[in-house]
Amino acid sequence: MPSIDPIQRLILAFSKLPSVGEKTASRFTFYLLNRSPEIAEEIADALSALHSAVKFCSECAHLSAQDPCRFCNSEKRDSLTICVVEDVSALMAIEKTGEYRGLYHVLHGVISPFEGIGPDDLKIAALIRRLQKLSSKQALSEVEVIIATNPSVDGEATSLYLSELLKPLGVNISRIASGIPMGSHLQYADQLSLAQALVSRRKL
Amino acid sequence: MPSIDPIQRLILAFSKLPSVGEKTASRFTFYLLNRSPEIAEEIADALSALHSAVKFCSECAHLSAQDPCRFCNSEKRDSLTICVVEDVSALMAIEKTGEYRGLYHVLHGVISPFEGIGPDDLKIAALIRRLQKLSSKQALSEVEVIIATNPSVDGEATSLYLSELLKPLGVNISRIASGIPMGSHLQYADQLSLAQALVSRRKL
Numbered sequence: 161m162p163s164i165d166p167i168q169r170l171i172l173a174f175s176k177l178p179s180v181g182e183k184t185a186s187r188f189t190f191y192l193l194n195r196s197p198e199i200a201e202e203i204a205d206a207l208s209a210l211h212s213a214v215k216f217c218s219e220c221a222h223l224s225a226q227d228p229c230r231f232c233n234s235e236k237r238d239s240l241t242i243c244v245v246e247d248v249s250a251l252m253a254i255e256k257t258g259e260y261r262g263l264y265h266v267l268h269g270v271i272s273p274f275e276g277i278g279p280d281d282l283k284i285a286a287l288i289r290r291l292q293k294l295s296s297k298q299a300l301s302e303v304e305v306i307i308a309t310n311p312s313v314d315g316e317a318t319s320l321y322l323s324e325l326l327k328p329l330g331v332n333i334s335r336i337a338s339g340i341p342m343g344s345h346l347q348y349a350d351q352l353s354l355a356q357a358l359v360s361r362r363k364l
Numbered sequence: 365m366p367s368i369d370p371i372q373r374l375i376l377a378f379s380k381l382p383s384v385g386e387k388t389a390s391r392f393t394f395y396l397l398n399r400s401p402e403i404a405e406e407i408a409d410a411l412s413a414l415h416s417a418v419k420f421c422s423e424c425a426h427l428s429a430q431d432p433c434r435f436c437n438s439e440k441r442d443s444l445t446i447c448v449v450e451d452v453s454a455l456m457a458i459e460k461t462g463e464y465r466g467l468y469h470v471l472h473g474v475i476s477p478f479e480g481i482g483p484d485d486l487k488i489a490a491l492i493r494r495l496q497k498l499s500s501k502q503a504l505s506e507v508e509v510i511i512a513t514n515p516s517v518d519g520e521a522t523s524l525y526l527s528e529l530l531k532p533l534g535v536n537i538s539r540i541a542s543g544i545p546m547g548s549h550l551q552y553a554d555q556l557s558l559a560q561a562l563v564s565r566r567k568l
Contacts, residue, residue: 165428166410166417167452173410176403178395189414190453191382193427197415199380204411206370206377210393211401213370223397224369248371249394 167193219290221266221283223248231263238262240298243306244287244322246270246315254308262306265290270309270318279321287322291329304332311338311356371397423494425470425487427452435467442466444502447510448491448526450474450519458512466510469494474513474522483525491526495533508536515542515560 167189174185192200216222217229220242224230231237241262245251251264267282291300307322309315323333339357340349349357371393378389396404420426421433424446428434435441445466449455455468471486495504511526513519527537543561544553553561 166413167427170407170410170414173407176407177392179391186453186456187383188381190451192411192414193418193452200411200414203374203377203380204408206374207396207404207408207411209370210374210396210404214397223371230369247394248397249390252390 220264221268221286222251222264223266236261240302241304241306242287242290243308245308246310246318250308250310262304265305267309267318270312270314271321272314274314282318284322284325288325288329291326291331295329300330301332304334306334306336308336311336424468425472425490426455426468427470440465444506445508445510446491446494447512449512450514450522454512454514466508469509471513471522474516474518475525476518478518486522488526488529492529492533495530495535499533504534505536508538510538510540512540515540 170189170192171182171185174180174188175182177185180188192203213225214223215225215227217224217227217232219228219232222229222231226233238261242265243251243254243260243262244265244267245254246267246269248266251266254260254264265283265287267284267287269277269282271277271279271282291303291305294300294303305322305326307319309318309322319335323335326333337360338353339360340346340353346354374393374396375386375389378384378392379386381389384392396407417429418427419429419431421428421431421436423432423436426433426435430437442465446469447455447458447464447466448469448471449458450471450473452470455470458464458468469487469491471488471491473481473486475481475483475486495507495509498504498507509526509530511523513522513526523539527539530537541564542557543564544550544557550558
């Protein structure tokens, strides 16, 4: 087709986004068509910049415009605490709690034999190197590694693998707590979370 | 900020789409980040082309890459039937039924005193000119204008206004039917649609 319809073209393109069907893609397209071109241009520019401007932080493998990233580069963060996450979205979720002042390490996935993802496909070797480098400046017994992979089958397996791997280095290892969500009712909690909440009960 | 984070930038940009909040915008962004750059580029290019490649059809005011548009340019369409719609999305919805073989006329809105939109803000004068031009080739008594504005307050008012305006020209004017949706239950139909279905009942 020499001149494919620009409206149809954008609807097709939007349909490639996750859980966006033709109806939602049409709604996005007609919304933008009725607004000033600046909004469409703004999204277009941000999309074009996404892959070209993003780089891995050489310390923690976080993805951002800077290397080292703003966390590794900050003097206000606690450099003796490293929170290991599956991906950048998990990092952002933790950061948004406002409760965490340490550094991060992004694995970019979890070990998943089912999907053929092994330890070598993740940023695990980089984590070991990072801790070894840190050990020249700091006793690793003062360093804490918080394993914050998701409480899924693969996330738990990765957590177990990491804790076995890191133990010989002498770092303190911890795992984020699982249980029933804050503000929820026991009545509506899923069985697994409720069982975990019982097992991980703490003394008052 | 000299180097705003490209991930954050795209999340913000996506958040400008209708009913897309920060969570959905993040999901879109991380999805694209984990896919090949081609997908992001494809959406970016389609967005950039949207406003620049789209033009009004000088006949029917449809928006597409061509002028006249593929409907007005087609010899297979019935040029004696003109369906008046509010916008391009309504045109596409009708086209998708596969039931309509006539031409269109896109108003680009409806008369809405509440929002300060009057007849002059819509493609109504263009419709009159189009019918006058057509009358030199064809008796207007053989032409049908189907008013397919939405069955809303403003859509009904616009329909009334148009029918009063077009009657003196001698064209046949019709209005799309309203009633309870096909496949639905009377039990669940809204009162207005059910009332309309009774009023517009047809003899069997």
